[in-house]
Amino acid sequence: MASKGTQASWLGLRHLTLMVIAFLMLVPFYWVIKTAITNENIYAYPPNLLPQNPHLFNFVDVWYLIPFPRYLLNSIIVSAIAVAGNVVFNAMAGYALTRQFAGRNVVLALFLSCMLIPFQATIIPAYLITAKLGLLNTYFGLALPMLSTIICIFVFKAAFEAVPRSLIDAARLDGLSEWRIIMRVLMPLSKPAVATNVILTFIWSWNNFLWPLLITRDPLMQTLPLGLARFLSYMEDTTGALYAFAVMVLAPSILVFLMAQKEFIRGLTSGATKG
Amino acid sequence: MIIRRTLLKTAAAASATSIIGMPAIAQGTKKISFLTWNIIDQKELIEGWIKRFQSTRPGVEVEWLDKKGPEFSPFYQTQLVAGTAPDVINTQGALGLEYAAQGALMDLTPLFAKEAAVKGRYDPNYLGNWVYEGKNYMVPFYITKTLLFYNKPMFAKAGLSGPPKSFDEILAFAEKMTAGDTSSGFMTLNFDWLYWPLLKMNGVELLTADLKKTAFNTPKAIEVFDRLAKATANNSINKIAWTGRWVEPNGAFGAGNIGMLHAHSPAYFFFKGQGSWVTPETLGVTHMPGNWATPNSHGLGISKSTKQPELAWDFLKFITDTGQASELGSRRKLLTGNVAVDKGTLAQLQKDDPMVHTILSTQLEHTDKMTGNWRLGNDSRIKEAFWPEVQSVLLGRKDAKTALADADRRVTRELGRS
Amino acid sequence: MGASKTWWGQQRNRQLALVVCFLLPSLIIFFLYRILPLGWNVMLSFQSWSPLRPAEWIGFEHYVEMWTYDDVFWIALKNTLIFIAASPLAIAAALGIALLVNSDLKGASVYRTIVFLSYPLMTIAVGIIWRWMYDERGGIINYALRASGLTDEPIGFLQDFDWALPSVIFAEVWQILGFYMIILLTGLQSIPQNLYEAARIDGAPAWARFFRITIPMLRPSLFLCVVVGILNSFSSFDLVYIMTNGGPGHATELLITHIYKSGFVQTKFDYAAALTVVQFALLVVLTYVANKGAGGNAGAVERD
Numbered sequence: 001m002a003s004k005g006t007q008a009s010w011l012g013l014r015h016l017t018l019m020v021i022a023f024l025m026l027v028p029f030y031w032v033i034k035t036a037i038t039n040e041n042i043y044a045y046p047p048n049l050l051p052q053n054p055h056l057f058n059f060v061d062v063w064y065l066i067p068f069p070r071y072l073l074n075s076i077i078v079s080a081i082a083v084a085g086n087v088v089f090n091a092m093a094g095y096a097l098t099r100q101f102a103g104r105n106v107v108l109a110l111f112l113s114c115m116l117i118p119f120q121a122t123i124i125p126a127y128l129i130t131a132k133l134g135l136l137n138t139y140f141g142l143a144l145p146m147l148s149t150i151i152c153i154f155v156f157k158a159a160f161e162a163v164p165r166s167l168i169d170a171a172r173l174d175g176l177s178e179w180r181i182i183m184r185v186l187m188p189l190s191k192p193a194v195a196t197n198v199i200l201t202f203i204w205s206w207n208n209f210l211w212p213l214l215i216t217r218d219p220l221m222q223t224l225p226l227g228l229a230r231f232l233s234y235m236e237d238t239t240g241a242l243y244a245f246a247v248m249v250l251a252p253s254i255l256v257f258l259m260a261q262k263e264f265i266r267g268l269t270s271g272a273t274k275g
Numbered sequence: 276m277i278i279r280r281t282l283l284k285t286a287a288a289a290s291a292t293s294i295i296g297m298p299a300i301a302q303g304t305k306k307i308s309f310l311t312w313n314i315i316d317q318k319e320l321i322e323g324w325i326k327r328f329q330s331t332r333p334g335v336e337v338e339w340l341d342k343k344g345p346e347f348s349p350f351y352q353t354q355l356v357a358g359t360a361p362d363v364i365n366t367q368g369a370l371g372l373e374y375a376a377q378g379a380l381m382d383l384t385p386l387f388a389k390e391a392a393v394k395g396r397y398d399p400n401y402l403g404n405w406v407y408e409g410k411n412y413m414v415p416f417y418i419t420k421t422l423l424f425y426n427k428p429m430f431a432k433a434g435l436s437g438p439p440k441s442f443d444e445i446l447a448f449a450e451k452m453t454a455g456d457t458s459s460g461f462m463t464l465n466f467d468w469l470y471w472p473l474l475k476m477n478g479v480e481l482l483t484a485d486l487k488k489t490a491f492n493t494p495k496a497i498e499v500f501d502r503l504a505k506a507t508a509n510n511s512i513n514k515i516a517w518t519g520r521w522v523e524p525n526g527a528f529g530a531g532n533i534g535m536l537h538a539h540s541p542a543y544f545f546f547k548g549q550g551s552w553v554t555p556e557t558l559g560v561t562h563m564p565g566n567w568a569t570p571n572s573h574g575l576g577i578s579k580s581t582k583q584p585e586l587a588w589d590f591l592k593f594i595t596d597t598g599q600a601s602e603l604g605s606r607r608k609l610l611t612g613n614v615a616v617d618k619g620t621l622a623q624l625q626k627d628d629p630m631v632h633t634i635l636s637t638q639l640e641h642t643d644k645m646t647g648n649w650r651l652g653n654d655s656r657i658k659e660a661f662w663p664e665v666q667s668v669l670l671g672r673k674d675a676k677t678a679l680a681d682a683d684r685r686v687t688r689e690l691g692r693s
Numbered sequence: 694m695g696a697s698k699t700w701w702g703q704q705r706n707r708q709l710a711l712v713v714c715f716l717l718p719s720l721i722i723f724f725l726y727r728i729l730p731l732g733w734n735v736m737l738s739f740q741s742w743s744p745l746r747p748a749e750w751i752g753f754e755h756y757v758e759m760w761t762y763d764d765v766f767w768i769a770l771k772n773t774l775i776f777i778a779a780s781p782l783a784i785a786a787a788l789g790i791a792l793l794v795n796s797d798l799k800g801a802s803v804y805r806t807i808v809f810l811s812y813p814l815m816t817i818a819v820g821i822i823w824r825w826m827y828d829e830r831g832g833i834i835n836y837a838l839r840a841s842g843l844t845d846e847p848i849g850f851l852q853d854f855d856w857a858l859p860s861v862i863f864a865e866v867w868q869i870l871g872f873y874m875i876i877l878l879t880g881l882q883s884i885p886q887n888l889y890e891a892a893r894i895d896g897a898p899a900w901a902r903f904f905r906i907t908i909p910m911l912r913p914s915l916f917l918c919v920v921v922g923i924l925n926s927f928s929s930f931d932l933v934y935i936m937t938n939g940g941p942g943h944a945t946e947l948l949i950t951h952i953y954k955s956g957f958v959q960t961k962f963d964y965a966a967a968l969t970v971v972q973f974a975l976l977v978v979l980t981y982v983a984n985k986g987a988g989g990n991a992g993a994v995e996r997d
Contacts, residue, residue: 018790025867092719
């Protein structure tokens with residue numbers, strides 16, 4: 001049984017380590033934001049450690065230069081479709097993979113291999129397929145390739161497998177259908193997995209840049225990262241403006257993370273897993 | 276949670292169907308699309324042109340798309356495969372030739388034959404940049420070629436009276452202006468063969484005149500590369516010349532501690548914004564020794580797959596016509612390749628901005644001494660086979676003899692492909 | 694529970710039908726956007742084709758070219774393997790962070806958020822930011838090194854043939870760390886606490902609890918992290934492209950940049966397809982090895 005003293009120093013050590021790590025992770029951000037709020041020559045040596053004459057013009061400019069609200073709306077809609085589709089389809093697939101059935105290993109291998117195909121290698125066929133489906137330049141077409149992601153399927157699979165069989169068997173004995181088992185037993189106990197799905201899918205669909213570039217012709221259908229990148233193109237990172245926009249595109253994903261991350265605190269009612 | 280999700284899904288489905296169900300274009304409208312390369316800063320200008328064009332041609336709609344460098348190719352190639360390539364396209368450098376070789380562009384020669392006056396608008400040397408296998412494929416949109424900028428105060432400090440007149444002088448002057456790490460004598464841009472004047476002034480050729488065999492694996496070339504590598508090693512040529520693309524080299528010159536910059540005219544606007552030292556008194560502008568320069572112009576062409584060839588040609592003529600071209604020239608302070616317009620732009624600049632006038636004048640001088648712009652349909656592949664080897668030499672990683680031999684092998688192989 | 698032959702037979706079929714139903718939506722998406730494109734690539738790799746030209750069958754020519762002639766392929770292969778080999782270190786670091794953060798430690802959620810902050814950044818943005826951090830003039834890394842006296846001259850991290858790849862990998866690890874942490878946290882959350890309590894009562898020391906309980910129970914999450922590490926060798930394409938474009942020379946050329954350049958810069962789509970097939974095969978092998986190492990079934994753990 002550790003004494004109070006070593007417990008306290010252990011706590012202190014943890015905090016210290018975490019603070020060092022946090023500092024290292026934040027340095028690039030500080031540097032970016034510092035540049036975003038000044039207009040100094042960012043290549044001058046020695047660089048200023050503190051921002052000189054900070055201002056917010058870079059952030060304001062963008063509002064006037066691109067149809068920001070429209071792009072924001074587009075991104076929100078596409079991400080909403082993607083997140084909704086993912087949570088439903090991935091949970092279904094993840095559950096199916098926890099069951100024993102003939103050919104499970106084949107399906108598993110198939111899913112794993114599907115992950116290993118880079119997007120750049122699929123550009124032309126993906127475009128042609130989407131065109132055939134008549135979904136070019138549409139919200140659904142923008143979201144379609146991302147409606148299910150393999151990593152998130154495996155997250156659900158792992159979470160469902162962590163639920164004790166006794167619970168599932170009990171539910172089945174009670175006569176619950178498969179759907180009900182997922183909804184009433186598995187999902188509530190897999191809140192972190194749902195949160196992970198939401199966060200990751202949101203980030204991937206929000207940041208997706210190349211796909212919207214290829215399938216949107218109508219400038220009003222562009223998503224926010226695409227719109228911002230178009231705006232940045234001729235400025236070629238000479239001033240803080242570029243960095244302001246990098247930070248701006250980041251904000252919604254962080255927001256979603258903050259909202260969802262409370263699921264990562266271990267529930268005090270872990271009694272359901274006992275016995 | 277279920278309810279929220281259902282709501283979301285319903286909302287999404289509703290918006291999706293509303294977008295899918297958007298009304299189709301009214302019957303009878305003729306539509307063409309116009310793809311530009313990274314000119315979004317002139318949004319107002321181009322939208323103005325489109326409005327003007329549409330107003331004088333009822334029932335016509337022009338769709339404008341702008342893509343920047345690395346996204347241009349995936350977008351265009353995908354559209355090409357899907358059969359919906361934009362009707363009028365703007366490309367940079369040798370890309371137009373590659374598309375022509377690919378069979379993506381419409382041959383403009385017969386159109387020129389019918390309308391000689393249109394062909395006569397353009398500067399013949401720049402127009403010649405886009406002749407492939409004897410056929411015209413593009414017209415100039417805006418033109419540039421490389422020149423030598425130099426930092427007059429640095430020259431004065433090193434006791435140099437004027438810009439270099441030979442390759443030896445370039446290296447010698449550069450060395451004089453070098454001080455350890457803090458300042459370098461010479462910098463060049465390296466993409467799209469922009470550095471080639473350094474080689475051409477020494478008589479080094481990339482390929483034989485028929486473009487079928489390599490011609491650069493010679494003792495002279497080895498010597499030139501060796502000297503350039505040595506100069507890079509002692510920082511008289513700043514190594515950013517070989518590792519940077521646009522921002523780093525121009526930015527470094529703008530910082531004020533590089534003696535000479537070999538770049539094309541748009542670089543001026545970039546480094547001027549970076550360097551407070553740049554004034555008409557302190558910035559020198561001249562040609563490289565031998566008056567050699569690599570062009571890096573933007574061209575306009577028509578996709579072969581266009582469904583509206585007459586309309587596309589009409590639009591192309593419209594953009595490069597006096598009214599529009601002069602607006603582009605004066606707004607962006609560049610030369611458009613339309614001879615009459617450029618004369619007017621230069622005259623105006625002589626009054627408004629003499630520095631830019633001096634710079635742009637160089638772009639029209641010695642246009643018979645343009646190099647680094649071979650009519651290669653596989654320009655990118657040759658570049659990819661050649662440049663990494665040469666870069667290794669210049670950065671001191673490989674010796675010139677081996678690298679040029681390797682490059683010879685690789686370029687020959689690319690040339691041998693159909 | 695009484696089970697007649699027919700009922701049991703029915704149930705098995707019903708089960709299969711159910712499983713198929715549940716897998717169908719995802720399978721359709723993957724079929725359209727992964728499997729079909731892969732098939733397209735495989736077909737193309739045996740042909741000579743460029744957009745607007747008809748395809749000609751040329752058999753294994755591209756593969757022969759890759760194997761015997763293309764030294765860029767071999768460099769890219771080597772670099773890709775080095776890139777992938779860096780991930781176990783990153784995963785270990787992320788596990789350490791996840792353990793530290795996985796508790797009701799005061800401010801745990803703040804630390805969690807800070808570490809995760811880098812992941813939602815677009816890889817393009819990460820590439821731009823780190824390219825600037827490494828810059829010789831205005832970059833903070835060089836500034837810190839010179840100000841603290843560790844070096845006199847600025848180091849061109851991204852321009853140096855030896856430093857470029859580690860520098861790129863470092864930036865990639867900075868970004869992916871938060872992701873690993875999230876996956877591992879999700880996994881840590883699902884380990885039943887009673888296992889630890891039982892072990893503590895039995896007198897097992899902390900390191901034994903860690904290696905006997907935590908690690909085995911984390912197998913699925915660790916497996917996922919390893920697979921993501923493998924994936925990152927191509928999903929961090931934008932990062933590499935922006936920072937170095939494969940340079941200097943080919944020092945940071947990865948298979949994915951070689952594929953992209955062959956296809957979209959050199960218009961050698963058929964050769965790029967062959968490269969894609971080879972990369973795919975390589976990654977399948979690595980994933981298979983990882984799966985075996987995790988005990989099969991994507992690391993699933995038997996529970997009661």
